[in-house]
Amino acid sequence: VAVTSAEVARVAGVSQATVSYVLNDTPGQTISATTRDRVLKTAHDLGYRPNAAARSLRTGRGEAVLFPVPGPAGHVLSQLIDACSDALTARDLTLVTDQASYGSVEEQLDAWLRVRPAAVLDLLLPHDDPVLPALRTAGVAVLAPSASDEPSWESAGDVFAIEARKTQLSYLLDRGHRRIAFVRPARMHADKRVERNLLQQLKRMATASRAEFNVFECDLTPDAIRALVRTWKKKAPHAVCAINDDYAIAIVTALIDAGLRVPHDVAVIGVDDIPFASYVTPSLTTVAADFTTLADGIATAVTQLLADPASRRELPRPEHRLVVRESA
Amino acid sequence: VAVTSAEVARVAGVSQATVSYVLNDTPGQTISATTRDRVLKTAHDLGYRPNAAARSLRTGRGEAVLFPVPGPAGHVLSQLIDACSDALTARDLTLVTDQASYGSVEEQLDAWLRVRPAAVLDLLLPHDDPVLPALRTAGVAVLAPSASDEPSWESAGDVFAIEARKTQLSYLLDRGHRRIAFVRPARMHADKRVERNLLQQLKRMATASRAEFNVFECDLTPDAIRALVRTWKKKAPHAVCAINDDYAIAIVTALIDAGLRVPHDVAVIGVDDIPFASYVTPSLTTVAADFTTLADGIATAVTQLLADPASRRELPRPEHRLVVRESA
DNA sequence: CTGAAAGCGCTTACAG
DNA sequence: CTGAAAGCGCTTACAG
Numbered sequence: 001v002a003v004t005s006a007e008v009a010r011v012a013g014v015s016q017a018t019v020s021y022v023l024n025d026t027p028g029q030t031i032s033a034t035t036r037d038r039v040l041k042t043a044h045d046l047g048y049r050p051n052a053a054a055r056s057l058r059t060g061r062g063e064a065v066l067f068p069v070p071g072p073a074g075h076v077l078s079q080l081i082d083a084c085s086d087a088l089t090a091r092d093l094t095l096v097t098d099q100a101s102y103g104s105v106e107e108q109l110d111a112w113l114r115v116r117p118a119a120v121l122d123l124l125l126p127h128d129d130p131v132l133p134a135l136r137t138a139g140v141a142v143l144a145p146s147a148s149d150e151p152s153w154e155s156a157g158d159v160f161a162i163e164a165r166k167t168q169l170s171y172l173l174d175r176g177h178r179r180i181a182f183v184r185p186a187r188m189h190a191d192k193r194v195e196r197n198l199l200q201q202l203k204r205m206a207t208a209s210r211a212e213f214n215v216f217e218c219d220l221t222p223d224a225i226r227a228l229v230r231t232w233k234k235k236a237p238h239a240v241c242a243i244n245d246d247y248a249i250a251i252v253t254a255l256i257d258a259g260l261r262v263p264h265d266v267a268v269i270g271v272d273d274i275p276f277a278s279y280v281t282p283s284l285t286t287v288a289a290d291f292t293t294l295a296d297g298i299a300t301a302v303t304q305l306l307a308d309p310a311s312r313r314e315l316p317r318p319e320h321r322l323v324v325r326e327s328a
Numbered sequence: 329v330a331v332t333s334a335e336v337a338r339v340a341g342v343s344q345a346t347v348s349y350v351l352n353d354t355p356g357q358t359i360s361a362t363t364r365d366r367v368l369k370t371a372h373d374l375g376y377r378p379n380a381a382a383r384s385l386r387t388g389r390g391e392a393v394l395f396p397v398p399g400p401a402g403h404v405l406s407q408l409i410d411a412c413s414d415a416l417t418a419r420d421l422t423l424v425t426d427q428a429s430y431g432s433v434e435e436q437l438d439a440w441l442r443v444r445p446a447a448v449l450d451l452l453l454p455h456d457d458p459v460l461p462a463l464r465t466a467g468v469a470v471l472a473p474s475a476s477d478e479p480s481w482e483s484a485g486d487v488f489a490i491e492a493r494k495t496q497l498s499y500l501l502d503r504g505h506r507r508i509a510f511v512r513p514a515r516m517h518a519d520k521r522v523e524r525n526l527l528q529q530l531k532r533m534a535t536a537s538r539a540e541f542n543v544f545e546c547d548l549t550p551d552a553i554r555a556l557v558r559t560w561k562k563k564a565p566h567a568v569c570a571i572n573d574d575y576a577i578a579i580v581t582a583l584i585d586a587g588l589r590v591p592h593d594v595a596v597i598g599v600d601d602i603p604f605a606s607y608v609t610p611s612l613t614t615v616a617a618d619f620t621t622l623a624d625g626i627a628t629a630v631t632q633l634l635a636d637p638a639s640r641r642e643l644p645r646p647e648h649r650l651v652v653r654e655s656a
Numbered sequence: 657c658t659g660a661a662a663g664c665g666c667t668t669a670c671a672g
Numbered sequence: 673c674t675g676a677a678a679g680c681g682c683t684t685a686c687a688g
Binding site for chain 4: 337343344345358359363384385386387388
C-alpha cells in the first residue's frame with residue numbers, strides 16, 4: 001500500500017522524472033516554481049517515502065553507515081556514536097551499530113552486506129581484522145582514519161585513549177605537580193603494544209618536565225584501592241592520573257578516608273566525564289571529549305565518498321578536542 | 329565489479345532462474361544434483377554475493393532487523409542484543425541497533441526507512457512513542473511483546489526489571505529472611521508508574537510471607553552507602569535487595585567495614601551478574617538472565633512475519649529464565 | 657522546461 | 673527439469 005513516486009507523479013499531473021528531480025533537488029534541472037510546489041505538496045499529502053531498496057539498486061549505494069562496536073559501549077563511546085549519528089542524519093544518512101561477534105568472516109560479511117551500508121566505519125576494529133579486506137573486495141567502502149606517524153596497529157580508539165591520558169598528564173604537569181602516580185588495572189588493554197606505547201609516551205612527557213612518574217596496578221575494589229593509598233602514606237604523590245572516572249572516584253574516596261585533602265594534598269584527575277562524576281563530592285576533575293568535530297569529519301568523508309566513489313577512504317586525522325573539566 | 333547472478337548463470341551455463349532456485353533452495357523446484365553442484369561451485373568460485381537492494385526491491389522486504397536502544401547499553405542489555413543477534417544471524421537476518429535520539433518523528437522515520445528493516449523491535453521504547461504508529465503507517469512491521477495482564481505502559485524492559493527484582497526477593501524469602509531492605513537510588517526509573525507498580529508488587533510479596541519490607545533511597549557514593557548502613561546499626565535487616573550489582577558491591581563493602589558479616593549477619597543480593605561481580609571478595613550473589621529463549625522467540629516471530637506478512641506482530645510472552653548465581 | 661524509456665539485480669509466475 | 677520474461681520502484685541519460 002506504499003505510495004510510489006509514480007503515484008505522486010500521476011496525482012500531481014507530472015512525469016515520474018519531474019517528481020524525482022524536485023524531491024532530490026537534482027542539480028542542472030530547471031523546474032518551474034509552481035510545478036515544484038505542486039509536487040512537494042502532493043508528495044507530502046500522500047505521505048510519500050522513497051523506497052530505499054529501489055533507490056539503492058539504482059544508485060548502487062545504500063544510505064546506511066555501519067559502525068561495528070565490539071562489546072558494550074561505555075559512556076564515551078556512546079557520546080561518539082551519538083555525535084556521528086547526528087552528523088550523518090543531517091546528511092540524510094543513518095548510522096546503525098552492530099555489536100555482534102560472528103563465527104566467521106563469511107558470516108560477518110553476509111550479515112553486513114544485508115544492510116547494504118554506504119560505508120563501514122573502522123574506528124574500533126583491530127587493524128588486522130580479516131573482515132576489512134573482505135569488505136573491500138565485496139565492494140563495500142571501509143572508512144578508517146588516515147595512517148599517520150602512529151604505528152599501524154593502533155585503532156582510532158587507541159589513539160583517542162592515548163591523547164586523553166596525555167591531556168590528563170599535561171594538566172597535572174602544568175599545575176606544577178612533579179610526583180605523579182598513574183593508577184590502572186592490571187589488564188588495561190587487550191593489546192600489549194598499545195599499552196606499552198602509551199606508558200612510554202607518558203613517561204617521556206613526565207621526564208621532559210623533570211617529573212617522577214610511577215605506574216600502579218590496582219583492581220577497582222575498595223579494598224585494593226585503600227591498600228594502594230596506604231602504601232603511599234609515607235610519601236604520597238602530588239597528583240594521581242586515574243585510568244578512568246570510576247577509578248578516580250574510588251581513589252578520591254580512599255584518599256579522604258586516609259586523612260588526605262583533595263586536591264590540596266593530592267590532586268586527582270580522571271577521564272571520561274561520566275555523568276556521575278559531577279554528582280560526587282568533591283566533584284571530579286576529569287577529561288571530557290567533544291566529538292562533534294570528529295563526527296563532522298566522518299560525515300563529510302562519507303558524503304565525499306558517495307559523491308566520488310574513487311576518493312580516498314581515509315578519515316581526516318581526528319582532532320579530539322579534549323578539555324579538562326575542573327572540580328567545581 | 330560485483331558479481332551478479334546473471335554472471336553466475338552464464339558461467340555455469342544455466343539460466344538466471346536456476347541460479348536463484350539453487351541458491352535459495354526454492355521449494356517445489358526439482359534441480360538435478362549435477363546442475364545444483366555446478367551452480368553452487370560457480371557461485372562460490374566467483375565470490376558471488378546477492379545484491380540485497382535488488383532482493384529487497386523484488387521481495388518487498390529487507391533483511392535487517394532494527395533494534396532501537398535508547399541510551400548506552402549496560403551489561404544486561406548488551407547480553408540481550410548479542411542473543412538476538414545470534415538468533416537472527418542463524419536465520420539469515422542481521423540485527424542492527426540505533427541509539428540515536430531524533431529531533432522529530434519525521435526525521436526518525438526517514439532515518440529508519442533508509443535501512444529498510446524487515447521489522448523494528450519494540451522492547452525498550454516508551455509504549456506511547458509516536459514513532460510506532462508512524463512506522464506501521466509507513467508499512468514497517470513493529471514487533472512488540474504481546475499485551476498481557478500488565479499495564480500497557482510497561483515496556484518489555486520494565487517487565488524484565490520487575491521480574492528480576494521479584495526473583496531477588498523470593499530468593500531471600502525462600503531462605504527464611506523476614507526483615508528485608510530494598511536499596512535504590514532516589515530516581516530509579518523515568519516513569520513513576522513503573523516504579524510504583526514495582527514497589528507495590530514487591531511489598532505484596534513480602535507481606536504474603538509475613539516479612540518486613542523497607543525501601544531505602546540512597547546514592548551510589550561510598551559516603552551515602554556508609555551512612556545508610558550506619559542507620560541500620562541498631563536493627564540491621566536480615567537481607568538486602570540491591571537495585572543492581574554496583575549497589576550490591578558497595579553495600580557489601582560498607583557492611584563488612586561496619587563489622588557485620590556477609591552473608592552470616594546480613595545477606596545481600598544484586599541484579600545483573602556484571603562480570604565484575606565474580607571478582608569481588610566475597611563474590612556477589614546476584615540474579616543472572618538467560619536471554620536465549622527470548623531471543624529465539626523474537627527471531628521466530630520475525631521469520632514468521634516474513635513468511636506471512638499478515639501474521640500477528642506480537643512477540644511471545646518472554647520467559648526470562650532468571651537464575652540466582654550464588655556467592656562462591 | 658517536461659516526459660518516455662531504460663535499466664539497476666534480483667525472484668517468480670509461466671511456458672516449454 | 674530448465675529458461676525467457678516480467679516487474680519491484682527508483683534515477684538519469686536522452687529526446688523533445
